[in-house]
Amino acid sequence: MSRLIVISNRVSAPTGSTSGAQGGLAVAMAAALRANGGLWFGWSGEQTDQFTGHINFQRAHGVTTATVDLEEQDVQEYYDGYANRTLWPLFHYRIDLAEYEREFAGGYQRTNQRFADTVRPLIEPDDLVWIQDYHMFPLGAELRQRGCENRMGFFLHIPWPPRRLLGTLPGARALVESMFAYDLIGFHTEEWLESFCDYARQDMGAVIEDGVARLGDRSVELIACPIGIDxxxxxxxxxxxxxxxxxxxxxxxxxxxxxxxxxxxxxxxxxxxxxxxxxxxxxxxxxxxxxxxxxxxxxxxxxxxxxxxxxxxxxxxxxxxxxxxxxxxxxxxxxxxxxxxxxxxxxxxxxxxxxxxxxxxxxxxxxxxxxxxxxxxxxxxxxxxxxxxxxxxxxxxxxxxxxxxxxxxxxxxxxxxxxxxxxxxxxxxxxxxxxxxxxRDVTWWADRFLAALRRAEVDA
CATH class of the missing domain: 3.40.50.2000 (Glycogen Phosphorylase B;)
Incomplete structure (x- = not known):
């Protein structure tokens, strides 16, 4: 069976505690990783004076985690900036609060490139790669540029905004184009999926049939797959x-x-x-x-x-x-x-x-x-x-x-x-x-997405 490589902004290592402090995503990822093997990669939440790409590996309760520290500038521009002052308000329909700064966009792209450089050597040819959420929209495209031909899925945990709202984002087309590097994209609801399709079809000329969006020589399957709890x-x-x-x-x-x-x-x-x-x-x-x-x-x-x-x-x-x-x-x-x-x-x-x-x-x-x-x-x-x-x-x-x-x-x-x-x-x-x-609990969610990813046609 192929391993599973989960990539997310933050990594929540299993604690084994009975206090139940972990959230639903952490529970789902830990269960999927125990079943498939592999590792969970992301930011440690800590800062460093200079980014080196050093990976801190830990293993606890059957799950291996791999984390990296980020520079202060990365945190300010990638996390506080583009992720949470640009994308978060826009994707929650609050364009009045969205801040469009070139430094934010540049830091977001740079940090995703750093993630790609760091995690790429850890990915073996048969691994499934599952990238989580809006912090990492372009990560799949960065991994493809580095020769990653694996089946690669992306799941969005926040709403996808209507076409006209997304159009206010400088570089929106490039962001959506980068998502065609994935083989499967998941949304919580049909509404968010349909909003993605509307933008891809109307503003980019994508052809969408039978749950597959095609743009040029790339195609990506789309699925509505609501997350649950344990x-x-x-x-x-x-x-x-x-x-x-x-x-x-x-x-x-x-x-x-x-x-x-x-x-x-x-x-x-x-x-x-x-x-x-x-x-x-x-x-x-x-x-x-x-x-x-x-x-x-x-x-x-x-x-x-x-x-x-x-x-x-x-x-x-x-x-x-x-x-x-x-x-x-x-x-x-x-x-x-x-x-x-x-x-x-x-x-x-x-x-x-x-x-x-x-x-x-x-x-x-x-x-x-x-x-x-x-x-x-x-x-x-x-x-x-x-x-x-x-x-x-x-x-x-x-x-x-x-x-x-x-x-x-x-x-x-x-x-x-x-x-x-x-x-x-x-x-x-x-x-x-x-x-x-x-x-439709959290295990149903993870199993359904991973089953669809294993079936997905790879266009790498």
């Missing part, structure tokens, strides 16, 4: 000692009130300002529910060196303070706003204690919090998932209460409906949601 493990985790302690802690602190929970990385794409305003509208329209409910928003900071992330933190602090100041009483505050992360086993207990899971991003490639919330519920008395229709997860999770996160009224109505939903309806909705989460 549903069985997460459900078990919700009954672990740490989860039960977190559940009890939340129920005790709730003091008989219903808890609404949101868990999101602190990011403008997650719709947190709109969520707070929708919750405030609920408090205004349903004064009888005040002091009977509270919102727990967990939002660990990220990308703290990027100005737009600093602004969203300041805005949320001001907004939560204003709402609490206006509606709180001596024995109740409407919003508990927490800027730190928690291990996944504790989160499982928090999810289980929540009457409502509020997952309302303005745009999201998938959003696994929605699936984790479902997996953590008590089957006899489950909570209700309120989900943005603009999250990739909405395509699979139609039994959630789907809302337009831009509409405070719609969000307020959904919160009210969820709080008053009879138990039998909650159970019916949860059973259908849970069946989908279990059927």
């Amino acid at each position: 549903a069985a493990a997460f459900a078990d985790m919700s009954k672990s000692v740490n989860a039960r302690l977190a559940y009890r802690r939340m129920r005790d602190s709730a003091d008989g009130r219903d808890m609404i929970v949101g868990v999101d990385r602190l990011d403008y794409s997650k719709g947190l300002e709109e969520r707070f305003l929708g919750y405030e509208r609920f408090l205004i329209e349903h004064p009888e529910e005040r002091k009977e409910v509270f919102l727990l928003q967990i939002a660990p900071p990220s990308r703290v060196s990027v100005e737009s992330y600093q602004r969203i933190r300041q805005s949320l602090e001001g907004l939560s303070g204003r709402i609490n100041g206006e509606y709180a009483d001596v024995d109740w505050v409407p919003i508990r706003y927490v800027n730190q992360g928690y291990p996944r086993d504790q989160l499982a207990g928090i999810y289980r204690a929540a009457k409502i899971g509020l997952v309302t991003p303005l745009r999201d490639g998938m959003n696994l919090v929605a699936k984790e919330y479902v997996a953590a519920q008590d089957p006899a008395d489950p909570g209700v998932l309120v989900l943005s229709r603009f999250a990739g997860a909405a395509e699979q999770m139609g039994d959630a209460l789907l809302v337009n996160p831009y509409s405070a009224e719609e969000m307020a109505d959904a919160i009210c409906q969820a709080l008053r939903m009879p138990r039998d309806e909650r159970v019916r909705r949860w059973e259908r949601l849970m069946a989908g989460v279990q059927e």
